[in-house]
Amino acid sequence: MRRMLVGSAIVLPAFVLVACCCGGPGSFSSRPNVPVQSQVKEQNELHEGLRAFPEQYRNAPNEIKKSEIFRQANAWKAGFGQRIGFALRNWEGVVSDISTTQGGGMASVSIRSDARGFRIDYLSGMQFKRGTPLYQVLESLAEGQKVYFSGSLKPDETRGIKEMSFTEHGSLDRPEFFVQFTEIRSRQ
Numbered sequence: 783m784r785r786m787l788v789g790s791a792i793v794l795p796a797f798v799l800v801a802c803c804c805g806g807p808g809s810f811s812s813r814p815n816v817p818v819q820s821q822v823k824e825q826n827e828l829h830e831g832l833r834a835f836p837e838q839y840r841n842a843p844n845e846i847k848k849s850e851i852f853r854q855a856n857a858w859k860a861g862f863g864q865r866i867g868f869a870l871r872n873w874e875g876v877v878s879d880i881s882t883t884q885g886g887g888m889a890s891v892s893i894r895s896d897a898r899g900f901r902i903d904y905l906s907g908m909q910f911k912r913g914t915p916l917y918q919v920l921e922s923l924a925e926g927q928k929v930y931f932s933g934s935l936k937p938d939e940t941r942g943i944k945e946m947s948f949t950e951h952g953s954l955d956r957p958e959f960f961v962q963f964t965e966i967r968s969r970q
Contacts, residue, residue, distance in 0.1 A: 831862060832900060839951060864937075870934065870935065876927065880892075888910060929966050930969055
């Protein structure tokens with residue numbers, strides 16, 4: 783959620799709360815849940831390679847073992863990223879969110895992929911400046927739309943690939959990878 787600093791108080795905009803809770807056109811509950819199966823070998827390999835770690839983590843007998851599984855997953859991700867040169871070429875997904883800063887000067891996108899029965903989100907952060915080619919592409923897309931995307935993952939010393947989850951469990955169960963997108967195009 784975006785926060786605005788007003789004086790010394792942090793205020794959450796009311797429209798964000800209303801949009802999330804009221805089920806209107808931009809609400810989370812109205813977004814289509816469209817599974818996408820990728821035909822990209824490397825994308826399928828990433829999903830397949832990460833799929834076993836959440837269950838191993840949940841079944842671990844203690845926090846020490848859970849942290850060991852977390853480290854194993856991170857080592858696997860690092861090796862995978864290095865092997866593909868951290869490059870994503872024509873991967874497939876569904877637009878799950880398009881957001882802008884106030885006034886629309888910058889935009890971000892989240893793309894979800896459910897290949898091999900394992901969900902991964904690919905996040906941009908606010909990297910698209912109004913007027914740039916990718917910003918213009920985002921203007922033409924809708925949440926729930928199937929897309930192809932290319933770009934690069936970012937290496938990370940701790941997690942192997944830069945990942946935005948706050949917890950070990952979240953990182954394993956529903957990873958959110960940061961992507962520097964170079965291309966996004968509709969599959970329809």
